Amino acid sequence: MNFSELFKQSNHLCKVSPDGKYLATCVQYRLVVRDMSTLQILQLYTCLDQISHMEWSSDSQFVLCAIYKRGLVQVWSLEQPEWHCKIDEGSIGLTSSRWSPDGRHILNTTEFNLRITVWSLCTKAVSYIKYPKACQKALDFSRDGCYMALAERRDCKDYVSVFVCDDWHLLRHFETETQDLAGLEWSPNGCVLAVWESCLEYKVLLYSLDGRLLSTYSAYEWSLGIKSVAWSPSSQFLAIGSYDEKVRILNHITWKKIAQFDHPSTITKTKAVVYKEEEKRPALSEDLSLHLNSSSSLFSSQSKYEILSLPVHLPVVKPDPERANPKIGVSNLVFSSDSRYLATKNDSIPCVLWVWDLQSMTSVAVLEQTSPVRCFQWDPRQNRLALCTANAKLYLWSPGGCVAVQVPAPGGFQVQALNWHNTGHSLVLVGKDQLCLCYMDEDQDQDQD
């Protein structure tokens, strides 16, 4: 495993282009585009103010930089560096900005969710979509980029509009049986839309592409409900994580629950391997100069995984019952790319990551870290999970074993987020205001610790 040097970035804005050739990072008000293999700076663009959001277009030709403070969006072209585009939302303000799947339209959500403005780079035309809903996830594009689903709220009722992304033609508009819609997501095959309620009621509705209600699922009443939802990449399973610290898996044929995964604080009986990260502080030798010369800092600690025997007691962080959106329940669900594994995190046990096997519907691994898990992502090509816990280490899990790698970056670099490259050969490790690239060595086998 090789690590690159550190580069500056701000706001965790660094993204690899969809074709995998370029890496774009934002440093305050500058946009830096590097070549992925050599990390040489190819282009440097300057925006008018600090960039709040940055996104690649789907064909990797353009990059949009949004400045929410000023209500501006600036678009830059890779092919033609002198080309420029500036969209000013005016006094209406800007809260979010994104590309359309064809890479030629920009959707801006104005302040107070008054409307969504669709700007076309091809025709300079403008379209407006009224009454978008202000919720967790109101807008979703289908994976093939053909359709867009938007949650709307009119007269205290929730609606879903399905648009054709080609010409923004309204295909379907239907009312949903929800009290307060919190989010919607297309299935990867683009035929089913999952719509879920806010956490006050556990309810998931499944609509077909043409607006028919296929099924409703509700696990229990009264207690706080759904916290996170994820589709499996094969569209066979829908995983729902809720505030009762359980994940329920629905199947795509009957839309009924086929499995339930618990996240208890005490594990007494399981076939899974329980890994625990053990930190070892190296003893300070007399010859301090040796340490100072080495690349790792003086106070870094080595980590390795120990396998624990049952029963295992996991550290629970009790949530504050008075506050809203309590830190309890399954907040993060990520499927592996072949839909075989599911990685989950329970907020009341934040240092622990669970990995479930969907073929046997049981857990295969439980990873206990020394600090709360911040970010975890599956390798897009293999069954390999990378996670980070805001320290200077990178952790990798695969069915063969688990490994903790020290990131040899000086100056207290903490890995706060990570992104896989779409080939699975490298990882972008994002710190507070620096980033580092990690190149995987494909020849080596992973050691089991």
Next chain:
Amino acid sequence: MPESFLNFKDSGCSSVEYRASPQRMFHQPSLHRSSVCSTFCTDGNVQECLLHITQEMASLGLSPIWVESTRPSELEVVAVLNCIHDLIQLHLKDLRALENMEVEQLKSNSSIDSLQITSTQLKEELEHYKRENNGLHERERQLQHKVKSLQHGLKNEKEEVQKLQSIISTRAGQYNHEMKRKEREFDKLKERLNQLLSDKKDRKQAIDVLNRVGRADGKRSLWKTEKTEAKREEEMYKTLLNDYDNRQRDLLQENAELKKILQQMKKDMVSILKSKKSTKTDKFERFQKEDDDDEEEDALNSTKHSVELFSDDAREQLTNGVRLQWRRLKNHMETLDSKVGELPDRDYSSVSGQTQEQEMESLKLEIQKCKDFIQTQQQLLQQQLSSPCGEEVTLLPTKMQQEKERLEGEWETLEEQRQIFDRERSNFTEAAIRLSHERKSFEENRAMWLKYHFLNLSPFPDSNKPEMQSSESPFSIFEAENNPGPAAENDFHSLCEGSRTKAVSASSEDRRQ
């Protein structure tokens, strides 16, 4: 008078006779006033009777009827009358006493009766109260049980209430949070509205592009018409239908595989049952019928194979068939299990028992043999080990010593031989060195002689002859030394060989020794 007196006496006698045993009189509750004519006093024993009566009267404390002083045969009438009067009085007194006693007895009887009645009454009451008490205990128990269950229910209800309260509090927290958020947003809106109203320059929306960009796919965009709308709908339905088609295909495939597996299972089960049938002759009749059924089914199946197995009938047939076979197999297994449980009681048991016993015995014998063997081995080993510790072993000392001595002798001879070999080796090396030196010197001489010869070579034979002669010797020597290699080497070899043979002989001699 005397007759009356006699009569009186008779009656008195009778009464006296009746009074023969004085105790009897006191114990009798009723008196027989009409007493039997007694035979106490007759003409003969008058005196005795008188005496007897006097004694008795004395014992009773009454005045005697007869005093000795007076004439023995005559009685004092007065005394007698007094006696009789006393007796009568006594008697009356006794009667009265008896009456009183009878009355008292009656009274006491009645009181006893009444007491008995009261006691039975009290017993009944006691029983009654006991029963009541039991009943009350029972009620108390039931009520306590009820109280416990109610308390339990109360606890459950409290828990549920707490749970609901926590739910309510979380929901209330969420609602409050949402309310606050909305209020904040509302405030922001109001502010913005105010700002907009008061704002002088109204920044308009605008896009500033250097030049238009072509579409990603390079095509031109279409006008929005009904046709395009219809096309969109069509595309949407096409995607949906494609998805359904795919799903149906997958499901059909899965179904076909599962059906194949079921068929396979059924065939396997049938074959297992058939093979079991052939071994069990006593169950032949029972299976006969089933055999026919199976054959029928097989026939059906073969026909069905040619027809597609997608009709409901065929599916039902298959599942029913599998269920039937499975039930049969289960029954069969159950009967087998029960038979295994009964086995020891049957005929086999004796045979197997015998064989088992024989085997056991043989095994035991083997074990014993092995144990004995091990023991003897152990003993021998111990003996072996203990012998070098200094204990005198009776059998082998002299032989061992002889062996030792022989070995030591051989060792010495070998040492000697080794030393000889060393010496000879050194001799050889020295000889070789010497030989090489000699050779060198010889070569030098030869060279010199040749030089001398060559230089002194002249056409005149005389002058040379003596020199020749003199040089003959060198020449001869030269010649002799000139065929040099072979001769000298031969010599050297022979020398070596000789020494080698010498050594060999020496060693063989040593060995022979």
